[in-house]
Amino acid sequence: MAFLLAILIAFILYPVLRVLWVSLSDDEGRLTLIHFVNFFRRPLFREALWNTLWSGLLVVLFSAAMALPLAYVLARYEFRGKLLLQTAATLPLVIPPFVGAVAMQLILGRSGMVNQLLTNGFGITIPFMEGLTGVVLVQTLHFFPFILLNTMVSLSNIDSSLEEMAQNLGCHGFRLFRRVTLPLMLPGFVAGSLLTFIRAIDDLGTPLMLNYKNLLAPQAYLRITTIGMDDVDGYVVCVVLVILSLLALLAARKYLSLAEYATVQRAAPPMRRLQGKQLMLVWSVIVLTLGISLLPHIGILLLSFTKVWSFTVLPTTYTASNYAEILFRAPHFVINTLRYMMLAAGLDIVLGAAIAYLLLRTHVVGRNLLDAIATMPLAIPGVVLAVGYLRVFHGWDFPGAGGPLTSSWFILVIAYTMRRLPYTVRTSYAALQQVHVSLEEAAQNLGANRLRTFMKITLPMIAGGLVAGGLIAFVTSCVELASTIMLVPRIELGPISYGIYLYMQSPLGRGAGAALGVVAILLVSCGTYLTHRVFGGRAGNAFRI
Amino acid sequence: MNAAAVRLDRIGKRYGAQWVVRDVNLSIRAGEFFTFLGPSGCGKTTLLRMIAGFIAPDEGLVYLDNQAVNQVPPWQRNIGMVFQNYALWPHMTVFENVAFGLRERKLSRHEIDSRVGKALEQVSLKGTEYRRPSQLSGGQQQRAALARTLVIQPRVLLLDEPLSNLDAKLRVEMRLELLKLQRHVGLTTIYVTHDQEEALAMSTRIAVIDRGQMVQEGQPREIYEQPANEFVADFVGQANLLSGKVRAMVENNLTVELAHGLKAEVSLQTLDGSTRLGDIVLIGIRPEAVRLIDPSTASPGLNRVEGTILASAYEGACVEYEIAALGKTIKARVTNPKTKRVFKPGEKIAVTFAAENVTLIPAKLDEAKSRLEEGTAEQ
Numbered sequence: 036m037a038f039l040l041a042i043l044i045a046f047i048l049y050p051v052l053r054v055l056w057v058s059l060s061d062d063e064g065r066l067t068l069i070h071f072v073n074f075f076r077r078p079l080f081r082e083a084l085w086n087t088l089w090s091g092l093l094v095v096l097f098s099a100a101m102a103l104p105l106a107y108v109l110a111r112y113e114f115r116g117k118l119l120l121q122t123a124a125t126l127p128l129v130i131p132p133f134v135g136a137v138a139m140q141l142i143l144g145r146s147g148m149v150n151q152l153l154t155n156g157f158g159i160t161i162p163f164m165e166g167l168t169g170v171v172l173v174q175t176l177h178f179f180p181f182i183l184l185n186t187m188v189s190l191s192n193i194d195s196s197l198e199e200m201a202q203n204l205g206c207h208g209f210r211l212f213r214r215v216t217l218p219l220m221l222p223g224f225v226a227g228s229l230l231t232f233i234r235a236i237d238d239l240g241t242p243l244m245l246n247y248k249n250l251l252a253p254q255a256y257l258r259i260t261t262i263g264m265d266d267v268d269g270y271v272v273c274v275v276l277v278i279l280s281l282l283a284l285l286a287a288r289k290y291l292s293l294a295e296y297a298t299v300q301r302a303a304p305p306m307r308r309l310q311g312k313q314l315m316l317v318w319s320v321i322v323l324t325l326g327i328s329l330l331p332h333i334g335i336l337l338l339s340f341t342k343v344w345s346f347t348v349l350p351t352t353y354t355a356s357n358y359a360e361i362l363f364r365a366p367h368f369v370i371n372t373l374r375y376m377m378l379a380a381g382l383d384i385v386l387g388a389a390i391a392y393l394l395l396r397t398h399v400v401g402r403n404l405l406d407a408i409a410t411m412p413l414a415i416p417g418v419v420l421a422v423g424y425l426r427v428f429h430g431w432d433f434p435g436a437g438g439p440l441t442s443s444w445f446i447l448v449i450a451y452t453m454r455r456l457p458y459t460v461r462t463s464y465a466a467l468q469q470v471h472v473s474l475e476e477a478a479q480n481l482g483a484n485r486l487r488t489f490m491k492i493t494l495p496m497i498a499g500g501l502v503a504g505g506l507i508a509f510v511t512s513c514v515e516l517a518s519t520i521m522l523v524p525r526i527e528l529g530p531i532s533y534g535i536y537l538y539m540q541s542p543l544g545r546g547a548g549a550a551l552g553v554v555a556i557l558l559v560s561c562g563t564y565l566t567h568r569v570f571g572g573r574a575g576n577a578f579r580i
Numbered sequence: 581m582n583a584a585a586v587r588l589d590r591i592g593k594r595y596g597a598q599w600v601v602r603d604v605n606l607s608i609r610a611g612e613f614f615t616f617l618g619p620s621g622c623g624k625t626t627l628l629r630m631i632a633g634f635i636a637p638d639e640g641l642v643y644l645d646n647q648a649v650n651q652v653p654p655w656q657r658n659i660g661m662v663f664q665n666y667a668l669w670p671h672m673t674v675f676e677n678v679a680f681g682l683r684e685r686k687l688s689r690h691e692i693d694s695r696v697g698k699a700l701e702q703v704s705l706k707g708t709e710y711r712r713p714s715q716l717s718g719g720q721q722q723r724a725a726l727a728r729t730l731v732i733q734p735r736v737l738l739l740d741e742p743l744s745n746l747d748a749k750l751r752v753e754m755r756l757e758l759l760k761l762q763r764h765v766g767l768t769t770i771y772v773t774h775d776q777e778e779a780l781a782m783s784t785r786i787a788v789i790d791r792g793q794m795v796q797e798g799q800p801r802e803i804y805e806q807p808a809n810e811f812v813a814d815f816v817g818q819a820n821l822l823s824g825k826v827r828a829m830v831e832n833n834l835t836v837e838l839a840h841g842l843k844a845e846v847s848l849q850t851l852d853g854s855t856r857l858g859d860i861v862l863i864g865i866r867p868e869a870v871r872l873i874d875p876s877t878a879s880p881g882l883n884r885v886e887g888t889i890l891a892s893a894y895e896g897a898c899v900e901y902e903i904a905a906l907g908k909t910i911k912a913r914v915t916n917p918k919t920k921r922v923f924k925p926g927e928k929i930a931v932t933f934a935a936e937n938v939t940l941i942p943a944k945l946d947e948a949k950s951r952l953e954e955g956t957a958e959q
Contacts, residue, residue, distance in 0.1 A: 263594045471665065474669055477661070478669075479634075480729075481729070482681050488655075496670070496671055
């Protein structure tokens with residue numbers, strides 16, 4: 036307990052507090068708000084704040100418009116090819132947003148595929164990818180699955196008797212949806228929207244790739260990397276980012292607490308079969324939505340095999356040399372990624388399971404604090420955590436690392452572990468909740484002590500949840516750029532995301548960067564597929580009495 | 581005489597300021613089938629879990645075979661418990677479930693095989709060894725849970741409402757089977773239930789629990805026929821409770837004046853010395869002791885009052901009536917109605933009861949008095 040708390044405080048709470056402290060103190064270490072006043076005095080920062088808020092809300096709005104119809108159809112209807120669509124719907128998550136940004140440039144950019152066609156045909160261009168529009172577009176296509184998946188879970192968790200009762204009382208059709216279904220699925224929808232908003236304002240890669248710097252995250256990054264660790268403005272921007280996240284969390288809290296309703300489930304709602312015209316309609320809507328959202332994947336795949344592609348609709352020369360580059364000449368990006376992600380996922384599983392166990396099965400004092408700190412990373416942008424780490428662990432020799440922690444690759448593993456810890460805590464918590472206490476008591480009653488009960492009863496029963504949580508951590512760490520880009524000590528220690536970023540800086544490297552992107556997509560797809568297999572067919576059901 | 585297998589000495593448990601169990605003293609002899617009976621939330625399951633060791637009492641001591649076991653963890657107590665939801669492990673087969681306790685005890689494979697086989701035979705589950713619990717019916721799950729517990733040969737068997745998840749017919753069947761098994765093995769058993777019928781049918785002794793306190797302890801007949809207080813009279817079976825003033829006492833026969841001036845003759849088997857002439861007392865009459873007759877029929881004796889049928893429910897084996905009489909609602913149960921007339925709501929009838937079917941219920945004097953005043957006020 037004390038050990039866990041110490042870890043969490045050292046690697047989550049303390050770095051963030053240090054960032055806060057720097058932004059709140061003057062040169063002599065006195066408390067002051069002057070830095071914040073300065074922040075609001077500068078038009079650049081005011082605009083960045085406004086842009087961040089506005090683009091975040093737009094992303095949520097557009098994502099919701101894309102995700103909600105899909106979620107309803109996928110959760111409530113049975114039809115051919117559904118599994119395929121379900122998988123396709125999660126694919127946008129597997130492409131790092133900044134990779135998607137590059138691909139979208141190729142397709143929708145000023146001299147991209149579509150505008151080439153338009154120029155050739157009509158002599159016009161449409162500025163899809165200019166400025167904030169591009170950022171919002173890329174982020175929407177990347178983040179809408181968050182809303183989709185969360186809403187789907189909520190929808191399929193609604194006890195069918197709740198809707199049947201309403202029908203029994205004469206409520207049906209759209210009215211039934213509005214008065215019963217909608218309020219019950221709201222928790223999932225709000226959770227998804229919250230996640231989307233926080234991730235969108237936290238996203239550093241997309242604006243950097245699209246060369247749009249007037250948002251908070253890139254501002255913080257630029258301040259710290261160009262002016263230096265001692266530039267107070269960078270810290271202030273970080274704190275403003277955290278405040279935005281926290282405000283979003285606060286606004287959503289009312290709805291999130293409702294989530295308990297939906298989980299008291301007896302019978303899943305019945306699936307309706309789709310046939311004939313309805314099926315056609317649904318298919319065309321889905322194919323259209325998902326088709327757009329898969330554009331980046333197509334673009335990146337094309338680019339990875341491209342030797343020359345400029346000012347033409349399709350590439351002119353194809354090659355496999357990009358793969359040779361990243362697999363043989365510079366294989367360290369892929370190897371590093373595998374090493375970091377597995378370590379981080381493993382650590383997350385252990386920490387998550389331990390924290391969940393403490394929360395649910397013991398009454399140790401301080402477990403609420405533990406819970407609170409473990410949940411914090413959800414609201415802390417990667418940039419902020421990275422800045423905190425740089426501040427705290429810079430110039431402090433870590434035992435075994437042979438130098439400051441910030442110059443070893445451990446720092447990346449730690450950052451990934453902490454950033455994704457909330458996921459494994461949640462999945463472990465949910466899994467453990469499914470295990471009725473009496474199952475453990477029965478084992479103790481028959482002579483098994485606590486440890487043996489945990490090993491023989493609890494662990495086998497929560498293993499599915501733990502693995503799923505670990506996979507989620509693995510998958511999402513793969514596409515993490517914000518903290519990576521700031522914490523990578525040396526190029527040869529960088530993971531895939533860093534490699535992509537580097538390659539994409541030069542026009543000649545774009546092919547190799549895309550090839551790395553494809554590898555990342557494959558890695559993440561495998562992880563996602565396995566997650567589905569572990570949860571697959573609702574694996575949890577087999578573990579219920 | 582047998583030593584006490586389980587003894588509770590002034591046991592108490594509280595959550596915050598709220599006592600959920602308070603000052604319970606009990607001694608359960610080896611081989612007994614002892615039942616904790618009470619409504620849900622009365623603390624009976626808490627008591628059971630304190631014996632199993634899952635909850636530590638805040639006060640008092642738990643003795644097993646005359647040894648205080650408060651400090652002994654559950655896994656060293658060797659007390660078998662069958663959980664209300666059976667708690668069969670879904671990731672193990674029936675065989676693995678039953679073998680669990682034996683494996684924990686590090687028995688040889690050979691012995692485990694033979695003992696599990698015997699235990700499954702005992703509960704007629706032979707042939708289901710390699711099924712998962714989810715593939716068993718409710719009754720089978722219940723028996724598997726029982727086998728899992730019996731196979732370790734526990735010194736005491738704890739049963740936490742084990743029949744409550746079964747349907748009515750199966751429940752009665754399992755009740756008899758459980759009883760046979762218990763008598764056959766001779767295992768000291770503690771049974772928790774809120775079902776008074778189950779408790780009366782199965783137990784050698786019953787402890788009635790109300791709001792964390794034991795209000796009566798005794799054999800089933802004592803509990804039903806001489807309830808210690810109003811709660812017991814009303815919870816175990818139904819009772820028509822009437823209060824009145826003692827007007828005459830001749831040996832064990834009392835005359836009690838009820839509301840409306842009605843005089844009731846009460847004939848008791850025993851009478852403790854505390855009742856005096858002029859005392860306010862509470863008397864109880866079981867619905868099945870109430871007789872209904874046509875008001876025009878003459879009947880001797882004083883225990884007769886006129887009333888009106890409020891409701892009647894035909895239940896096959898009996899007819900349940902509610903009758904407005906004495907300013908209250910009197911319940912009556914007429915058994916074997918085949919040859920009798922079933923009265924309809926609104927009909928005038930006469931209610932009678934035999935003097936020896938009335939019980940005197942020790943009640944707090946104030947309560948009885950206020951009841952009497954209520955009765956008088958209604959006149």
